[in-house]
Amino acid sequence: MSKRFYLTTAIAYPNGRPHMGHAYEAIASDAVARFKRLDGYDVRFLTGTDEHGLKIAQAARAVGVEPRAYVDGTVQPFIELDRQLGISFDRFIRTTDDDHKALCQALWQRMADKGDLYLDRYEGWYSVRDEAYYDESELVAAEDAQGLPVKLSPQGTPVEWTVEESWFFKLSAYAEPLLKLYADQPDFIQPSSRFNEMRAFVDGGLKDLSMSRTxxxxxxxxxxxxxxxxxxxxxxxxxxxxxxxxxxxxxxxxDLHIIGKDVVRFHAIYWPAFLMSANLPLPKIVFGHGFVLNRGVKMSKSDGNVVDPAEMATRFGVDRLRWFLLREVAFGEDGSYSDEAIIERTNADLANGIGNLAQRALSMVAKNLGGAMPGPGPSAGADLLAESMQTLTEAYFAAMNGLQLHRALEAVMAMVNAANGYFADNAPWKLAKTDVAAMSHVLHATLDATRRIVLMVQPVMPEASQRLLDLLGVTADARTFRELDVIVSIGLQLPEPQGVFPRWAEPA
RNA sequence: GGCAGCGUAGCUCAGUUGGUGAGAGCGCCGGAUUCAUAACCCGGAGGUCGGCAGUUCAAAUCUGCCCGCUGCUACCA
Incomplete structure (x- = not known):
């Protein structure tokens, strides 16, 4: 019985083009999926689009096509972006897929059979122009032509108290079961700040939920x-x-739903309640990540600071973008990005750090050993290096498993520092002139540390990692975490070294 | 308004249950070095730990108040 792991992203609403938030969520989720695969899990990774709803219908009508035809077009950039970013999804689900429709109706029936659905009237402030209900709190006060106070929708359209027939779900009956869930499983909602908010919300009592529209x-x-x-x-x-x-x-x-912090309530309250009603098992963890902001400012079309993630990935490279987002942004917190930050971060970590470490050792092997992989042997500080690598590897796994992606990469960088320090302390370029055997031991230890580092960086930078592992002589069948302790064959002829992470020089 | 959290070196942040001289990374300065992608290695500069007042032999770490910020939530209407 192999270990299994099923994770999902939120599904995107394709009423526009994908933005950085989609890219961020997809990349983070993909890193987790790849990590689990490398760790020996049988992984199912789901992502997709949410294609129903009023806004889609309106957008389709605005351009004069049927909704289905409309989404068939708008979904494409989302799929293309995922492909470009190397998102290793097993299925890209669209809520317009036939099997999904059938599933929804079956789920509905289970909830109905449980007696949790009932027909009633939905009353609320309705905007005919928006074709949408608004909560009292969303309305804005204004004055009409006669100077009389009126209420308007957030879009500034008129609203009127409307009554409509609707199916309701007995959400109120699930407050206690949900609180029990939270008490029994405190890590159900992560990060913990979100957990507290949701518990407080449920603690305040739940109202039944309108479940249908006419x-x-x-x-x-x-x-x-x-x-x-x-x-x-x-x-x-x-x-x-x-x-x-x-x-x-x-x-x-x-096992894991990765979502944005804005939809935590739906996933941490409604979703488990639906599942309880349908007598189905609950997901293990709901993780609400933060938002990535352009220079710390939320993107808006009016400010003209909307960044196209596809363009960004093309310009900087997919691996550089992925590394930046996962290393720089504390997973779960909001983050900020800018060209300068991306360049600085990736130059420091990838060019000066990982890339340079590999290059300096590989080039010495090429020049002094004819490119033949050296074997292990005693050297000053080798034990200390091995110990550091071991400790940091444990820290990496703990962080990855705890969804502290940025901490995991922090541990990786500490390994790079340890390896660079070891290399400098032993000065193999001097040993090359006095003691070639000692030099080769240093090069072996350095390259082996590099190999481990690159193995662990694979979930974040799949493409560059493969090229680096090729250069390091790591065969394709020795790249999972099970082979973490398997050294490269001694004497193996390594390919001509070449830089994998060129330093980014801003064009003048 | 209520609840929760935050405010620590230029920047991003660590700092278990209060107690050796307050830390890391980046940036900056100096040194060393030349294997390497002007990279790497070593060292340093130093911040009233938001403000005030308390508790204590001792507080960044506890209490109260104040200022600023964030999230969730409520209401006035």
Missing amino acids: SFDWGVPVPGSTGHVMYVWVDALANYLTGAGGSDGEWWPA
């Missing part, structure tokens, strides 16, 4: 209830089940 039809039809389509979040959250192979799918429950 004002538009771009959604999954409610079984046996003509005119009703499911509330988009039912449809959206259920994608995780569809991607698992269905309600009884072999991959359910999910």
Whole structure:
């Protein structure tokens, strides 16, 4: 029985082009997926798009096409971005997929069978122009032509108190079970700051949830209830089940849902409540990551600071971008990016750090040993280096398993520093003139440390890692974490060394 | 308004249950070196640990108040 790991990203809403937030979430999730695969897990990695809902319908109507045709077009840039970024998803799910529709209806039926769904009236402030309900708190006060106070939607459109028939879910009945879940499983919601917020929210009592709409039809039809389509979040959250192979799918429950901090409530409250209602197992962990901001400022089209992640990846390179986002931003916290920050960070870590370490040792092997991989032997500080590598490797695994991605990379950089220090202390370039055997021992130890470092960096920089491992003589079948202690064959002819991480020089 | 959290070197941040002289990375300065991608290695510069007042033999670490910031939530309307 092999170890299994099922993780998901949130599904993106394709009513525009993908932005940096999508890239960030995809990259972080991909790093986790790749880490688990290298660690011997059988991994299922799901990502995709959330294609139903009013906004999509409106956007489609605005350009005069059917919703399905509209999303068939807008989904493409999301898939292309994932491909460009090297996202190793096993399935790109679209909520318009046939199996998903069937799954949603089956899930709905299970909740109905449980007696948790009932028909009632939904009342609220409705904007005809927006075709949307707004919460009281979202309304803004204004004055009409006569100077009388009126309420407007956040978009400034008129709203009126409206009553509509709707299916409701007995969310209120799940406050206690949810609190028990939180108490029993404190790491269900991460980071912990989000956990506290959700517990406080549930602690304050839960209202039943409107689960269907009759004002538009771009959604999954409610079984046996003509005119009703499911509330988009039912449809959206259920994608995780569809991607698992269905309600009884072999991959359910999910081990990890990676989502943005803005949708934590849906995943930490509604979703487990739905699943409890349907008598299905709950996901293990919901992780709400932060936002990456352009120079610390939220992107907006009006400010003209919207950055196209595809363009960014093309300019800097996928691996450089991936490294920056996962190393610089504390996973779970908000972060900031800029050209300067990306260049500085990657020059320091990749060019000066990992790349230079590999290059300085490899070039000595090429020049002094004819490119033949040297074998181990005694050298000053070798034990200390080995000890550091061991300790830091443990720190790396602990951090990765704890979703502290930035901490894991911090540990990796500490390994680079340790290896560079060891190398400098032993000055193999001097030994080359006095004691070639001693020199080769130093080169072996350095290259082996580099090999370990690159193995651990694979989840973050899959492409560059492969090239580096090629240069280090690590065969394709010796690149998982099980081979962490397997040294390269002594005497193996290494390829001509070449820089993998060139230093970024800003064009004048 | 309530709840929670934050405010530590130029920048990003670590700092278990209060106790050796307050730390890391980046940036900066100096030294050393030349294998390497002007990279690496060593050393240094030093910040009232947001402010004030307390508790204590002793507080960045506890208490109260104040200032600033963030998240969640509520309400006035």
